[in-house]
Structures are given as C-alpha cells and as structure tokens.
Amino acid sequence: MIPVSLFVILSAALFATGIFGVSTKRNPIVMLMGIEVMLNSANINFIAFSRYYADGYIAQIFAMFIIVVAAAEAAIGLAIIVRLFRNFGTVNIDVFSRLRW
Amino acid sequence: MIEIVFPEAVISLFAFLAVFTTVFSKEDKDMPAYLSLAGIILALIYLWTLKDVSSQFFTFVFDYYAWVMKLIFLSVAFLVVLISMNYLRDYDDSVGEFYALILIATVGMMVVVSARELITLYVAFETASLSSYALAAYFRKDKMSNEAGFKYLFFGAFSSGLILYGLSLIYGLTGTTELTAISKILSIDNPLVFLALGMLIAGFGYKISAVPFHQWTPDVYQGAPTSVTAFLSAGSKAMGLAIFIQVFVIGLYSANVDWKMVIAFVAILTMTLGNIVALWQQNVKRMLAYSSIAHAGYAMIGLAALSPLGVAASLFHILTHALMKAGAFGVLAFTAFKGIGETVEDLGGLWKKAPILALAMTIFMFSLAGFPPLGGFWSKYWLFTSAVGSGLWLLALIGVINSVISVFYYARVIRAIYVIEPPKAVRIGQPVELTLAVVVCLIGVLVIGFYPQPFIEALLNAVNLILP
Amino acid sequence: MILSLILLFLLLGTVLPWLSRNDRAGRYLAIFFALLSLAASLYAYAIFDFSNTGFQLEEKAEWIPALGISYHLAVDGLSLPLVILTALLALASCIYGTDEARRDYQFYGLLNLTCLGTAGVFMALDLFLFFVFWEVVLIPMYFLIAIFGGPRKTYASFKFIVYTHVGSVIMILAFFVLHYMYLEQFGVRTFDFLDFAKLSVEPKIASVLFIALVFGFMVKIPVVPFHTWLPAAHVEAPTSGSVLLAGILLKMGGYGLLRVPLTFFPEIARDFAIPLAIIAIISIFYGAFAAMAQEDYKSLIALSSVSHMGYVLLGAAALTPAALTGAAFQMFAHGTVSPLLFMMAGSLHHKAGTRLIPQLGGVAHKMPVWAVFMVAASLAGLGLPFTSSFVAEFTVLIGSLEAFNVLALFVFPAAIATAGYLLYALRRAVFGPFNTNLHIHGDLNTQEFAAMFILLILTIALGVYPRPLLDMIDAYSVYFVGLIGGV
Numbered sequence A: 001m002i003p004v005s006l007f008v009i010l011s012a013a014l015f016a017t018g019i020f021g022v023s024t025k026r027n028p029i030v031m032l033m034g035i036e037v038m039l040n041s042a043n044i045n046f047i048a049f050s051r052y053y054a055d056g057y058i059a060q061i062f063a064m065f066i067i068v069v070a071a072a073e074a075a076i077g078l079a080i081i082v083r084l085f086r087n088f089g090t091v092n093i094d095v096f097s098r099l100r101w
Numbered sequence B: 001m002i003e004i005v006f007p008e009a010v011i012s013l014f015a016f017l018a019v020f021t022t023v024f025s026k027e028d029k030d031m032p033a034y035l036s037l038a039g040i041i042l043a044l045i046y047l048w049t050l051k052d053v054s055s056q057f058f059t060f061v062f063d064y065y066a067w068v069m070k071l072i073f074l075s076v077a078f079l080v081v082l083i084s085m086n087y088l089r090d091y092d093d094s095v096g097e098f099y100a101l102i103l104i105a106t107v108g109m110m111v112v113v114s115a116r117e118l119i120t121l122y123v124a125f126e127t128a129s130l131s132s133y134a135l136a137a138y139f140r141k142d143k144m145s146n147e148a149g150f151k152y153l154f155f156g157a158f159s160s161g162l163i164l165y166g167l168s169l170i171y172g173l174t175g176t177t178e179l180t181a182i183s184k185i186l187s188i189d190n191p192l193v194f195l196a197l198g199m200l201i202a203g204f205g206y207k208i209s210a211v212p213f214h215q216w217t218p219d220v221y222q223g224a225p226t227s228v229t230a231f232l233s234a235g236s237k238a239m240g241l242a243i244f245i246q247v248f249v250i251g252l253y254s255a256n257v258d259w260k261m262v263i264a265f266v267a268i269l270t271m272t273l274g275n276i277v278a279l280w281q282q283n284v285k286r287m288l289a290y291s292s293i294a295h296a297g298y299a300m301i302g303l304a305a306l307s308p309l310g311v312a313a314s315l316f317h318i319l320t321h322a323l324m325k326a327g328a329f330g331v332l333a334f335t336a337f338k339g340i341g342e343t344v345e346d347l348g349g350l351w352k353k354a355p356i357l358a359l360a361m362t363i364f365m366f367s368l369a370g371f372p373p374l375g376g377f378w379s380k381y382w383l384f385t386s387a388v389g390s391g392l393w394l395l396a397l398i399g400v401i402n403s404v405i406s407v408f409y410y411a412r413v414i415r416a417i418y419v420i421e422p423p424k425a426v427r428i429g430q431p432v433e434l435t436l437a438v439v440v441c442l443i444g445v446l447v448i449g450f451y452p453q454p455f456i457e458a459l460l461n462a463v464n465l466i467l468p
Numbered sequence C: 001m002i003l004s005l006i007l008l009f010l011l012l013g014t015v016l017p018w019l020s021r022n023d024r025a026g027r028y029l030a031i032f033f034a035l036l037s038l039a040a041s042l043y044a045y046a047i048f049d050f051s052n053t054g055f056q057l058e059e060k061a062e063w064i065p066a067l068g069i070s071y072h073l074a075v076d077g078l079s080l081p082l083v084i085l086t087a088l089l090a091l092a093s094c095i096y097g098t099d100e101a102r103r104d105y106q107f108y109g110l111l112n113l114t115c116l117g118t119a120g121v122f123m124a125l126d127l128f129l130f131f132v133f134w135e136v137v138l139i140p141m142y143f144l145i146a147i148f149g150g151p152r153k154t155y156a157s158f159k160f161i162v163y164t165h166v167g168s169v170i171m172i173l174a175f176f177v178l179h180y181m182y183l184e185q186f187g188v189r190t191f192d193f194l195d196f197a198k199l200s201v202e203p204k205i206a207s208v209l210f211i212a213l214v215f216g217f218m219v220k221i222p223v224v225p226f227h228t229w230l231p232a233a234h235v236e237a238p239t240s241g242s243v244l245l246a247g248i249l250l251k252m253g254g255y256g257l258l259r260v261p262l263t264f265f266p267e268i269a270r271d272f273a274i275p276l277a278i279i280a281i282i283s284i285f286y287g288a289f290a291a292m293a294q295e296d297y298k299s300l301i302a303l304s305s306v307s308h309m310g311y312v313l314l315g316a317a318a319l320t321p322a323a324l325t326g327a328a329f330q331m332f333a334h335g336t337v338s339p340l341l342f343m344m345a346g347s348l349h350h351k352a353g354t355r356l357i358p359q360l361g362g363v364a365h366k367m368p369v370w371a372v373f374m375v376a377a378s379l380a381g382l383g384l385p386f387t388s389s390f391v392a393e394f395t396v397l398i399g400s401l402e403a404f405n406v407l408a409l410f411v412f413p414a415a416i417a418t419a420g421y422l423l424y425a426l427r428r429a430v431f432g433p434f435n436t437n438l439h440i441h442g443d444l445n446t447q448e449f450a451a452m453f454i455l456l457i458l459t460i461a462l463g464v465y466p467r468p469l470l471d472m473i474d475a476y477s478v479y480f481v482g483l484i485g486g487v
Helices: A004-024 A028-050 A057-088 B002-024 B030-049 B064-088 B096-112 B118-136 B143-174 B179-185 B192-208 B216-223 B226-251 B259-278 B284-305 B308-337 B355-369 B375-389 B393-418 B432-450 B453-466 C002-020 C023-046 C079-096 C104-123 C127-148 C153-186 C203-220 C229-236 C239-259 C266-271 C273-292 C297-318 C321-352 C368-381 C388-404 C411-429 C446-464 C467-483
Strands: B055-057 B060-062 C056-064 C069-075
Touching: A004 A028, A004 B143, A028 A057, A028 B143, A057 B118, A057 B143, B002 B030, B002 B055, B002 B060, B002 B064, B002 B096, B030 B064, B030 B096, B060 B064, B064 B096, B064 B226, B064 B308, B064 B432, B064 B453, B096 B118, B096 B226, B118 B143, B118 B226, B143 B179, B143 B192, B143 B216, B179 B226, B192 B226, B192 B259, B192 B284, B216 B226, B216 B284, B226 B284, B226 B308, B226 B453, B259 B284, B259 B393, B284 B308, B284 B375, B284 B393, B308 B355, B308 B375, B308 B432, B308 B453, B355 B375, B355 B393, B355 B432, B375 B393, B375 B432, B393 C127, B393 C153, C002 C023, C002 C056, C002 C069, C002 C079, C002 C104, C023 C079, C023 C104, C069 C079, C069 C104, C069 C127, C079 C104, C079 C239, C079 C321, C079 C446, C079 C467, C104 C127, C104 C239, C127 C153, C127 C239, C153 C203, C153 C229, C203 C239, C203 C266, C229 C239, C229 C297, C239 C297, C239 C321, C266 C273, C273 C297, C273 C388, C273 C411, C297 C321, C297 C368, C297 C388, C297 C411, C321 C368, C321 C388, C321 C446, C321 C467, C368 C388, C368 C411, C368 C446, C388 C411, C388 C446
Parallel strands: none
Antiparallel strands: B055 B060, C056 C069
C-alpha cells in the first residue's frame, strides 16, 4: 500500500502551487484556478486519510461537499469576473484600483 | 427534534419566495422586502419558543448558545432588510435576489452556530460567505461594487482554501470531525498540529479581518452597497467570531497547544493597526471598516483570555458591535442614497438635515469609542477585565490605550455632524424604514448600556454550556 | 429624593429646550428648570443637618448588581455647597445667554447638561456613577466650545477633550484597581465610595494609586504643568461656557482631589504633602505672573483661575482642618468670582468688539455700570477683605502655615502679583482717557445685569458673613481630619 505520507506530500505540493498561482498571477481566472487547486489539495488529503480510519467515509463526504462548494464558488467568481470585464473592459487585476488594495 | 431546524427552514422558504416575486414583477421593490421581513419575524417568533430547548437533529445541535447567537443573526438580518428597503428603492433592476441572498446568508450563519462538527460548519459558513460575495457585488453597473465583490471573493475563497487544508490535516491527525472528539485526541506531539493551527488562524483571521489578514476589509466595506456593508460588519463579522469560538474554544480547548499567545499577539496587532490607520481616513465607510478591524482585535482579547468570562465578553462584543455598526452603516446608507456623500465633510451639518439620524450616529460613535454608560463601554470593560483575570495585563493595557486613540477619529465624525454648518443645509425627509432600523439599534445600544446585566448573564450561561 | 430631583430638573432643562426646537422657548425652559433646580438645592440646604458630619440625604438603588454598581447619591458639607453653586451657575449662565444668536435652543440645553453632569459628580457616592457623570460633563462642554466658540475653537475643543479624557481614563483605571482589590479582600463587588474607604492597601500600591488619582484630578483643576488646555478652552469658549468651565468644571478636579485620594490614602497624602504644596505654589505663582503678561482679558482671567485653584491644592496638601475648610471655601468663592469676571469680559467683548487690553482704555466713560461691576469683581478677584475670596484664601494660608511653616509664606508675593495684574489691567482698560478708536454700543443690558448681580451679591455677602457656608464646610473638614487621624 502506498504510504499516506506520499499523499500528504502531493497535496502539500498542490497546495503550494495553488497559493503560488493566486498570489503571483494577474489574471483573475488563473487566480480562481489557483484557488480550485488549493481546495482540491485538501480533497486529496481527505481521501487519503479516509483509508486510515474506521469511519473514513466521513472524509469522503467532506470531499464531496468541498467539490460542491468549489463549484458554487467558481460560478460566483466567474459571474463577478464577467461583470468586471463588462465594466472595466479588461480583467487584469492591476486595473481594479478604484479602491486601494 | 426536527422542530429545531424550523427557523432555518422558514427563512429558506421565504428566500425562495423573495426570488419568486421577481418572476411576476421586477418593478415591485417592496414585495420581496416585506416577504423577507415576514419570514424573519416568523423565524424569530418560532425561535423564541425554543428558548429552553436543548436537542439534536443529526449533526445539527440546538442549545442555549445557538439560541442566543441565532437571535443575534436574525435581528441583524431584520435591521439590514429594513435599511435596504430605502436604499434599494431607486435601484434600476430587480431586488428580489438581494433579499434572498441576505436570507440565505442568514441561514448559513444560523447553521454555523448549530454546528459542532466540521462538515456542517464548513458547508454552513460557505453558504453564508458565498451569498455575501454576491451581495458585495450586487450593484452590477457600479465599478466600486464589482471591485469590492471581486476582492471579497478572492480573499474569502483563498482563506477557505487555507481553512480547508488546516481542517484536512486536523482530520488526518484525529480521524474525526466532531469538535469535542478532536479536542480529546489532538495533542502537541505532531509538528503538523502547528501547521494546521497556523492555517486555521490565518484562514479564520481573514474572515474576521485580523491583522495581517485584513487588507480586503477596507476595500470591500467601502465598495459594497452600504446596507451590505452593514450586513458584513454586523453579521459576517459576528459569524467569523462565532466560528473562531467554536473551532478554537470547543475544538482545541484542551489541545495542549498554546495558541492563546498567538491570538493575543494578533489581537494587539489588529486593534493597534485598525485604530491608527483609521485616524487618517476621510471616507467614513472606510474609517468604520478600520474601526471594524480594531474591534475584531478587541473581540480577540476575550478569546486570548480563554476564560468563560472572556468568551462571554467576546460574544457580548459581537452583540454590541453588531448593533452599533448596523446603525452607523444604516445612517451612512441614508447619506449615500440621498446623495449627501460618505466622507467626513459630507456629514457636515447632518444635525440640520436629519436630526434623528444625526443624534443616533453621534451615540453610535460615542459607544464605539467606549464612553460609559453605552453598550460599547461594557463590551470593552468585560474584555479588558477578562484579560486581566487571565493574567494578560499587557493586553488589557494596550486595549485601553487603543480605545483612547480611537476617540480621536470617532470625535471627528461627531464634530462634523454637529459643528460644521454648511450654508445651505435643509431638512431632508428621514425615510421611515431606515430610521426605524437605526432607532432600534440606538435603543439596543442604550438599553445594553444602562442595563447590561441580563445580557452578560445570558451570554455567560451560553458560554458555560459550550466550554468543555 | 431631593438630590435626584435636582438632577431631574437639570435633565428636563436639557431635553425640553432641545425638543422645543425654538430659540425663545428654549431659553425660557432652560431658565425655568435651572431655577427649579436651584430651588431644590436650596431646599436641600434647608433640610441639611449641620450637626451631622457624615453623608446626608442619601439615595441608593441597585443599578448593575453584577459589578456592584449602584445609583448612590448623597451630600455632605463638602459637596452640598458645590451642588448649590452648580445650580446657581446653571441659572446665571442661562440668564446671561448667548454671545451670538445661533442655535440658541441647543446652546441652553448644553449649558444645563454640563451642570447636570457636574452636579452628578458632586453627589455621586458610587465611583462608577461618579465617572459616568464625569464623562457626561466632557461632551456638552466639547460641543459648547466646538460649536459656539471663537476662531480657534477646533483646536481648543480638541485640546480640551484630549487632556481631560486622558485624565479620566487614568482615573477609571485606578477605580477598577480599587474595585478588584476590594473583591479580593472582602469577596464582594462594589464601586461604593464608603466601601472603598475601608480598604487596606499596601503602601507601595497605594502610592501608585494615589499618584494616578491625583494626576487625573490635577489635569482638571488644572495645575501647572497640565494647565495648557485651560487658557485655550477659555479664550475660545462662549461666555456662558467659560462661566461653567471656570465656575464648576474646575471644581470637579478640586472636589475629586479632596474627596477621593485624600480620603482613601491619607497617609500617602501626608508623605506627598511637600511635593504637592510645591506644585500648588508653583501654580499660584505661574498663574499670577502669566496672567500679568496677557493682553486678552479672557486669558488673563483664565490664568488667574490657575493661580486661584492653586490654593485649593495647597489646602488639600496641608490636610489641616483650617486648610481644608479654606480649600473648600475657595472652590465656592472662586466659583462665583471667576464666572463674574468671565461675564464681564464677555460683555466687554459684545459692547466694545474686543477684549485686548491694549486696544481698550477709558471704557468706564461709556460703560459706567459695567465699570462698577468690573472694579468690584476685580477687587473680589484679588482677595480684598469683605469678599468671599479673602475669607477663603486667608483660611487656606492659616491652615497651611500650621502644616508647612515657612513654605506657605511663599504665597504672599503671588498674592501681591494677583493684585498687580488685576489692578494694572483695570487701569489700562477701564480707566484713563477714553480710547477714541473704540466703538462701544451701550452698557449692560438687563439679562447681563441680572446674572452678574446675583453673583456679585453672593460674593460680597459671603465675604461679610461667611458663617452659613463655613459652618457647613467646617463640619466636613473637622470630621474628616479627625477621621484620618488628627493633625
């Protein structure tokens, strides 16, 4: 059996990738993707851990909920990005400085 | 049993109804608002009958703590709907979704305080957060509102990512999602605990806008529609603290990890930065956003003290802060939609334009600054004494110094309202619903101020119930 | 009930003018209720039992039992004169009226609200209630300066609120320390003054608390070097605001000093007697000599207040029966003389358009009635026999000679300086040849005359026959000194 530590390392790497994506990219869609990657790294953790506990199905349920919430988050995020594009004519976040960051 | 979820069910139903009205008429701005008010009142009445109930429906726990907090959230929703009614009447698109989103967010908050288990907690607070993102961006053609929604969404989603990762680690370490079980199993042996706690503190820190995770707050508060700002400041902030209390106080109470000092340190940073930056602000919405940051810092004092009194003081602070900020942003909503503006100078001569709202705003400012005997004074009093009671002298002292500093920017608002006399100030009609909401907040602040005893006792009872 | 009644009348005198939203009605309502509160306070004087040395007319009700806070009012020989003074000045300042007709109804309400807070401070025996009233005073006075003040009102009101707020925060912290020490020693939560007096406190902690409390009150008295807010506030405040500021707000500091730290920590007060006396003498000197250099009549009077209030601190430091009586008497005396002088300066400003002494000269030619009042007030200010200030300052000196011997003699040069600046100002501004550049519009009007007359009569009456007041204060000070262990 693959040791759980490998999964944790994988998820940590994914999580770091997500954070990197969110904090360095200037395109909101890519940032949104970064956030999705972060959420999915947590999913990997949950699924990996679920095998090591007797009532591990709870973790799988958790993962399902995370997927649902992530979808909703992406929907709202994309809707807002569409509005931004309509109003500003661009989606580069450097333009959105009406309010100081 | 199942009756404990009825308040949430009622609110959800009316949220649906509020959207449904837009099918028939997009022009009718009042119908969804009245429906929402009706739903909230029904839920409040039903909730009142559940006062002494202590029960469980699957993972949904109902106890005195949940009861008290739900009462707070429902009242906030009620006030925000009232404020929004006037604010949105001139909006050029349908508003049914707006009220529906407020109700859904309220449901999320109400479920949060009934959650003693991580999955429920997560789904509930995401329900509230996602609705709030949409609310912040609700004015579709307003660039500021778009930008506020965008920033709120990104910081919020990012913090959820952090929280989730932290939760997944905690699950990995304990094998359970029950908060009380976690507190029994979790121990300091594993270094991953620190990583998990760090992520949770950072993630929840974003939600309650603790320094250094506060950057989104002023932008979002300033850009969002003002009644939404009231909701964020009074409701979402309260929810963030409630989660903080549930996860850290219930879940990690006996975890042998000294997270108290971290919280104390963050509290000091938060209140100091909030108060000092607020000194320079010209836009009152932004100033109050920084004041919200500072008040999050005060509230964290009680969590750092981690005594029953401290946690009760934090909850008490949630209550008074909700009333003060809902009222203050209500007044700002008035000035915004009447075209008066929202900078400090714009408020000049408000006493002449709208005497009742001006007086209310003044009292909210005094209360926020902590003048006795108003609500804000008592919450600070209990927070600081709880810190002293837990031996955190320095924390209390810095809190006191901060509240002295804060007098200056609140005094600027008061000064503008009463002292400045613009040459052409004329009386402006004070809209009924909004004034009603502000007056309710005002009465709340005064009643809590002059007679705080029953409130702190109720909250102490609630806290003694949830503390292990 | 009579004490609550005084507060109730002042509250009605605040709220009803505001609700009336009418300048004329507001003025009459304010005067009417100030008069009622004065009547009530005189009634309290009438039923006051002079043979009883403790607190009288007590009223007590639970307020916040969880913290042991109660609504506890009472008066004794120290506080009742000040309560009467407060009601009197409420009336006098309302009669005197505004400097300019603008937002009058708000103005009168604020005057009565200030008096409400001050009267509450003098009556409250629960220290939390005391603090609440203390803060209540701050707010209307801030608005009086900030709305109705002179050209630099923003600066002055801001400075006022900063200084006094810092002082009061330190004070409340000390109260909370006492509260927790009581909780530890007796297991009961309380803020009651009478309970705190029973505390036994370690000398080290006691001196810290003593310094904190004395600091809190010294800012309000004010004592050099914490006095700088006072001239700024006085110069910019409207006349009636100055009247209340000098007449009763400063007395809150003096009263608090006599009432709180001296009662709780008399031994510590003895240890600190010499430093306090030195600060007092510096204040007396500094105020007198700084006043000499002033050109603005109002800031001259403001600095003379610093000098006169120095006597209160001196008397408090000496802690002998005579000195305490003198200090308490001085508070009352200064509470009538100084408002009178401020009214004179205010009327001068109305009529002549300026208060700057070099621009004046020979005002007596055009404003004879004013000049008579001015001379009388100045003579009362410099402590001429047969005025109340003389009785007060003389008693303080006698008392402090007992305690400090030679040190107290240093006050005499300052007394001469006081005579100097008041008379010199009189000579330059009021007498001499008429300055033809000056345009003076008439003499005192009826309302000004009435307000001044009340105060002047009282000053002279108490100078000639101080017994009614002295008896009351003596009862307090003799008893108090006996209580804290003799001379």
